Amino acid sequence: MKTTHIIILVLIAASIAVLVQYSGDLTTYETIASAREKEGKHVNLIAKIDKGHPIEYDAAKNPNYLSFTAVDTLGNSIKVVYHDAKPTDMEKSERLVLKGAVKDGYFDCKNILLKCPSKYKDDPNAMKNQLQTSN
């Protein structure tokens, strides 16, 4: 066998090993109920803000503490704590992807992904609403 072939095989094996290792690091999308069952495990939660509860954020007291209640499509809700500044357009976002883990009954959130601004722009419903309000 040629040296080149050996090196090619070694490198391909290394790439596959890397991907296998990566697949072990992958996480899952969960509902609130299933996330509660996997307490302490890092999961991705797709949820909305429960408008019935206040969003707690007071930069004067602590700029690194945000707390709100998230509700998923199944109607379950959970308190979310996020140790960072409140994302500015959070209230308006239709959907949030919350990354973190359930801890002591609340969701300890490491990262919040809002539905991106550039994604709303062609959303026909949002546009329709705007057309109607400008009417």
Place this chain on the structure above:
Amino acid sequence: MNYIGEHLLPGQIGHFFAVLSLVASLLATIAFFKASRLNSPLEQQPWMKLARWAHGFVTISILAMFGILYYIISNHLFEYKYAYTHSDRSLQAEYLLSCFWEGQEGSFMLWSFWNCLLGWMVIRTAGKWEAGVMSVLSFTQVTLATMILGVYFFDVKVGSGPFVLLRNEMDAPIFSRPEYLSFIKDGTGLNTLLQNYWMVIHPPILFLGFASTVVPFAYAIAGLMGKDHEWTKPALPWASFSAAALGLGIMMGAAWAYESLSFGGYWAWDPVENASLVPWLTLVAGLHTNLVYKNSGYSLRPTYFFYIISFILILYSTFLTRSGVLGDTSVHAFTDLGMNTQLLLFLLVFLIPSLVLFFIRYKSIPSIVKEENTNSREFWMFIGSLILFLAGAVIIAKTSTPVWNKLFGTNIAPPEDPEFAYNQIQVFVAILIGMLTAVTQYFKYKDTPKAHFRKILVPTVIALAISLAISFFGHISYDKKGIGFLGAIHVAIFAAVYAIVANSAYLWLGLKGKLKAAGATVAHIGFGMVLLGILISSAKKTVLSWNTTGVSPLRVEEGGKPNPAGNPAENLTLFKGVATDMGRYMVTYVKDTTNPLDRKRYFEIDFTSKAGNDHFRLYPDVIKNNKGMEGFAANPAARHYWDKDIFVYITSFQENRSADTVTFKNREVKVHDTLFYGNGMMILNKVSVNPKEKKHLYADDETSLFLDMTVISKEGRFYTANPGIALKGQELRTITDTVLSQSLILKFNKVIDQASGKLEIGVKETGNITDLLTLKVYEFPMINILWLGIVVMVVGLIMSIVQRVKKTGGKNTAAV
């Protein structure tokens, strides 16, 4: 119904040109293809003439469409959906062009435009390859034209037209009224994040990079079809050009992210970023195997493969970013326009035939049976290309998890720390590629005499010395991910330094200062600088706004439990006019102003270093979101030094515009008494007459009394407050004191009874007494090496293009 006030003519003309561009590009494809199958120039001539004319019509159509769309946007004709959704009246003129690439239709037009222009360059330079290359390029034009066609064929919508009318695209009651336009006063505007100068320049360059990958691809396909492998010579400068344009475009996007997006950096391994990086990696791999083939006869098959796959990956990235499949994993992708099938076809119509052709012809592609000598340059160049390709394959596999979910109905999401998942692998790629970049030029093609290796000794020692100096004195202590990763960073820094030093030395040792031939070497120096800049700026990125002030006592939040390690506490609160302690600096939120031109609100933040040797002001801003969204988008600001950037952005702000209706409540108090307020208590420690430390608050001829009070908040923070009075004859002046973070104002009213020591103070608790903001401040050291490295790399690539065109260009054109 007759609608009032509509301008239908521009749209009709635009639509005509959209159809014309499709018809003309079809004609061009057929004619070029026909010509490529003929052997004698005499027979070719009429087909070529026809094909070039057709290409001319395509070009005119695209330019006309551009002009018309520009007219529609700049004249605010909101009856057109494109103008309504992507612009508004208040948009600054310099961003009118940005509207083109906010929408899918406009960005496909941009791609078409570059494709046409590149076509003319090919026609000028390709010589005997013109027909073959142009038939592939024209076919690309056909597929691009269908993307913006916007025509229904048997109820199937083909493409999304840029000239469609709002009323035809949407169902809303107002469209049943003839005067509906008078209700649509303004468009929904250009996304605020795109209102940035980088966004004017980055998409055109990036799309030039995208579009240009078709040329090496087309050369390869033409070569496969004609079983003629000489195309590798004229394709070389094109591959260099593509690498330069795509690389520059990607990094301009990084600069935009750095300057205008507030995720605190220039690279986030976002799927959109990855999808354009990977074709660059494979293209660079192809460029190197192409050179190997030219100089040694090896690696022709990989060259075919890399050039083909680079263009396919561009199409794949188009599919990823435009189909909406990325959904929750990316922060910036286009919206789904319901063209997924068409986008998939766009990918498959190139992917399947080109790979089938490649495999059919595989055996007939010449390859040398004898193995490369491990002492040869071609051997190591091939290994480097292979590593680049596999690194790209790993990245694109990771990026494709959403596609995987769609295909197999699985439910997998990115890992907990997605950036690290990439970094921990790519740091080793950086080590290997850095090393190879350093040493490979010192090898000679075919075989390298042993004595030749001595040349590399001096650069190796110098690089080792420099990188050890960086390692020991550079305070690179990125220990968040363990000692192994930190070790890898140090090795990678050596590899990057080695690449820079060895290639710089090669300018003299290998090329004897012949700058004309130095293109590749210069590009490699640039690449090494890019690596070094990335490594140092990311490993040494420090949070300056680490919250250590009294405002956010992390150690006592959440019921007195200590804050778990690793929680981000990077936001610092600043109260207007109050200097706040932030590590090496005292920072003050001085004021904010709104610029009516760009509708941004600029915050003036004053930085004074405690050492007293530095003082500057930064103006991060926020811009109100449009498109029916609440909230603001923040744009960072940075102070640039030669060796670092101080980078700041606003994470939130509150202003107190409501009238101050709360009044002082008067309370009686004696020394050592305790009073309660809403959020805690306060103790009066003592009263002092004319205290020296308050000298600046009263005049010389005044007599003053100051209270020394301690305010203790519920959270357990201590603040001192010193309200006072100053007396001059019968005139009494009160000097209030404020505890801003407690929204507390204290006033010393009077002495009630001197004998018993009874005093009266006024206590005012307001909701918010001042404007405040929270911000994050980062320090990025050595980031300028990264930006400079890009420039050097692009300059190097351009140098090598010039050199090659000079060598080969004349011969090819003469062949026509």
